[in-house]
Amino acid sequence: MASMFQSLLDRTAKLPATLHQLFSRSPATSAASSAYSHFVSDLEKLRRRMERIQAFLEDAEEREIRERSIMLWLDELRDVAYDCEDVLDEVEYELQWYQLACQEEEHTPSSPEKKRIKRKREVSDSDATPRCPPLHDASFQLQITAKIKDINDRFEEIHRDGLALKLHEDHGQRHSSDSLSDPPLRMPTSCLVDEQAVRGRDHDKRKVMDMLLSDDGRHCKENVGVVSIVGMGGLGKTTLAQVVYNDIQVKNHFPTRMWVCVSDSFDVVRLTKEILQTLTGRSSDQVQGSNNFSSLQERLRQNLQGKRFFLVLDDVWNENQGYWEALWLCLSSGAEGSRVLITTRNEMVSRTSFVSEANMHRLSCLSDQDAWSLFEQRAFSGRNSSNYPELVLIGKKIVQRCKGLPLTVKTLAGLLFCEFSEDRWDDILRSDLWDLAEGKDQILPALKLSYRHLPSPIKLCFVYCAVFPKDYEFKRDQLVKMWMAHGYTIPTATRCMEDVGRGYFDNLLQRSFFQKYYGDYFVMHDLIHDLALSLGKGECCEVVDDKLSSIGRARHLFLKCWEDVTTCLSCGGPTGELLRLRTWYLRWQWRESRDVVEPVENMFGTMKCLRVLYLGGARIRELPDSVGNLKHLRYLAIDIKDCCRLPESLGNIINLQTLQLFNARHMLELPKSIKYLVNLRHLEMCAFSPPSTMSRDVFRLQLQMMPRGIGRLTQLRTLPLFVVGE
Incomplete structure (x- = not known):
């Protein structure tokens, strides 16, 4: 905002x-x-x-x-x-x-x-x-x-x-x-852990310990090697660090061990005092007697001199390398083989704290089996779950909703601790997580802490991602162009809006808001999606059970199929609340494209606030002239199978930045008015339907010539081909 x-x-x-x-x-x-x-x-x-x-x-x-x-x-x-x-x-x-x-x-x-x-x-x-x-x-x-x-x-x-x-x-x-009443966003952590309650982290533990105990000195800062555990909030990074910290092999290898919870504020003076307190065993009053940073540094340096130590810095957010440099000046006096283990949600924190790619462990979600084991242990409280077959069936469905996130598994299992009523378990299964008091008090604050640390411009970009439904696979460049259409990526003197948008995307990826899926596709974890949806306050909606999920404040609409379009128009448009829509996204589906004229023409004539219009699932044989009414439109993607020409009114949409034409193999010419699209940056034409690419089928296009004046489009960055007429 x-x-x-x-x-x-x-x-x-x-x-x-x-x-x-x-x-x-x-x-x-x-x-x-x-x-x-x-x-x-x-x-x-x-x-x-x-x-x-x-x-x-x-x-x-x-x-x-x-x-x-x-x-x-x-x-x-x-x-x-x-x-x-x-x-x-x-x-x-x-x-x-x-x-x-x-x-x-x-x-x-x-x-x-x-x-x-x-x-x-x-x-x-x-x-x-x-x-x-x-x-x-x-x-x-x-x-x-x-x-x-x-x-x-x-x-x-x-x-x-x-x-x-x-x-x-x-x-x-x-x-x-x-x-007085504000609860802390996160309780401070300690090195203590109940290892019997940990599930599914044996492989992760071995990998982190191999990094800590290795003698190859990969990317060490002086004598000190740095290792990090990275992942989204609630994955169990702190728990894994605690298990490693208390392992007998680690205890024997590192005579000196220290644990410091860093949290939001990377105060080098405070951290130096806390490390000294842990190292010397003195009371906080004795250590904090001096506030002179130089003397504190010297004391810490002397106390670490020649010692092989292991220091855990838990829950780190600092990206300022200067602060790290000040801390390493104290730590570098330790003996060769000393190690620092950092837990963080942000890969950039790892890089600025001198962690090499080889020493960065990215923590994943639990498997279904491990997640169920964790849930079973907490919910049944030592009782034999086989005595409750009906609850087991419901419980496994609850675990599936958690998508392997330990924080959610433990929270929901805690709600059902010593509860053996099927109705109660069924209520939890059917409830929206954010409607539960525990979801608001434990899970939401833990995830929102990551959102709070985002740079302000990126917050809008993240919240907008709720326009896609759960488990939707999206590409970086397409999402960046949609951000551009809404004005979220402001160019700078040295970076164009595409580069700014890609930087925002990479930032969200490094902070674990996005997850790599396959190829060039990405997804969001369900709870991260829920977070974006809750922050959006009903601005993003879709059709669920033949009803709009949100209509009063709807600004961005996602439609899975053409039947959803019919439902949408009957519920809220074209004369209702949907007139304020800024995104209309009809997902392309194989063999489900429809020939449409009247509904699309009505949409063009009434929904004049649209910035993004993606009609991958609507086959348009003739684009109506009324498309020229969409003067705020920046992103237009349409399936134009069998369409030979586009209307001259397209030139009215002078704000247009991205024009994507699918199934354009019969397109003979572009409108002469295209020369007025002075903000156009990407003109993409595919001979077939998505995910067809320009590079693959550009030679199947039948364009006869480019219109006069296209040279005025000085912002153009993507052009599939340039045809010179006779």
């Missing part, structure tokens, strides 16, 4: 100067000039009000997990922010058309009749005459000004509500009544 707000602020700050430059170049009527002045004034008010609200966001996002009133406040804020984005997009859309009109004049100076761009603002049978951009039109300006005034009023009300909720501007600050 914070990054979305920052993007809106940046746009409202830049827009007045751009508009001033526009109006200074072209004379306008007095009415238009007056409306323009009011518009710019309202934009400035909008920016100031958004800045005041932005100051509350960090506090609000911290408190929403515990306070329903804050959650509702953020929901309302998100709705207004979306409306604000739509209005800014509308103004920028018209501004781009004006700039295109100026460029058109430069390209055709000798033909007065060509000095304006021929485009259709609203395409219908009765209105086929193109009109010029209406930026100088007073009625258009008044319409936009009215919308911004309404948004201003709503933001002002939200700001007043934020003050009433005692939201604070300082990050981490809490109202006194809240701070």
Whole structure:
């Protein structure tokens, strides 16, 4: 939410100067000039009000997990922010058309009749005459000004509500009544473990111990070798480290062993004190008598001199290599063969702490058999499960829902401890995990801690991933293009938006939000998906049991088959809540594509907020002219089997960044208006259906020539072929 707000602020700050430059170049009527002045004034008010609200966001996002009133406040804020984005997009859309009109004049100076761009603002049978951009039109300006005034009023009300909720501007600050009741996000850990309760980690234990006891010195920092255990929250990284720490072979190999729970704050002074306390056996008061970091470093260095030690740093989040350097200055005095074991959710933490790829152990989920063994041990409390065959059947279904995540297995098994009622077990099986008190108090905070540590721009990208259903296999580049379409990947001076998006994707992969599936496909663990879904507050929905899973706040819709489209249109559209949709994703399925005209045409005519439209499961023999109404669209993927041409109205979608055409082997020519798609970055044409690739079947395309003016598409990065006409 914070990054979305920052993007809106940046746009409202830049827009007045751009508009001033526009109006200074072209004379306008007095009415238009007056409306323009009011518009710019309202934009400035909008920016100031958004800045005041932005100051509350960090506090609000911290408190929403515990306070329903804050959650509702953020929901309302998100709705207004979306409306604000739509209005800014509308103004920028018209501004781009004006700039295109100026460029058109430069390209055709000798033909007065060509000095304006021929485009259709609203395409219908009765209105086929193109009109010029209406930026100088007073009625258009008044319409936009009215919308911004309404948004201003709503933001002002939200700001007043934020003050009433005692939201604070300082990050981490809490109202006194809240701070006393806030539970810690994670309990501190120790080296103690009940090894009899651990299941399915023998292989992992052997691999980590091999890394620790090896003498080959792979990527050691001075005398100290560094090993890491990496994985998503709840996998049992700490448990594995505890088992290794207490192994008799490790005890014999390392005369000096130390355990420190690092958690959120990588405070080098605090860590040095805690290591000293563990090492010397002194009380915390004695060790903490000195706060001079230099003297603490020297004391630790002297105490480790010549000793072969084993140090566990549990639950590490720090990515700042400078902090690690300061700590290694103390540790490097240890004897050769000393080892540090780090547990973390983020691969980047391992790399910045000098862990080589060979010494990084990626922890996986438990097998079904091991997960059941863990569940059985805790739920049946030593009783023989064979005496409860009905409960065993239900229990194994519960375990399947956990997808091998030990934290979830233990939590749900704990709920059923000494419970032998089939109804109770069935209730747990059918309940949504987040509806259970234990899910909110134990599992959700553990997973949300990973989300909390994400950089702000990546949070939006992660939450958007809930648009895909559970177990959906997705590709990196496609997801990045969808992020781009929603404005989540802001380019920098040195990196284009694709590179920014790939960086965000890799960041989520390194932090275990994504898992490698096969080839170039990725998936999300069910609980990670549930986390994204819960953070999205109903914005992502799908059809489940012939009903929409969420409709009131739906912004992103996933449809598995064409029957879902029928259900969707009957439930919420095209005149209902679905008019606010920003993503419409109809999954392609083998042999299930349908020939559709009327439903798609209705969609194009009404769902004008769409940014992403993926119609892989709808075979379109003739793309209707009404596609030109989707002026906010950035990503369009369609199956155009047997379609020879695309309508000229496609050129109206000047915001379009990605155009994917499947089954395009009969396409003879692209529309002449494609030269106006100045933001187009990827033009992808496949002769067959997905997952067909351009490189495989590009020579089966029958394009006869490229349209004139395609050279104006200077943003283009993907083009399957270039055909020169006769």
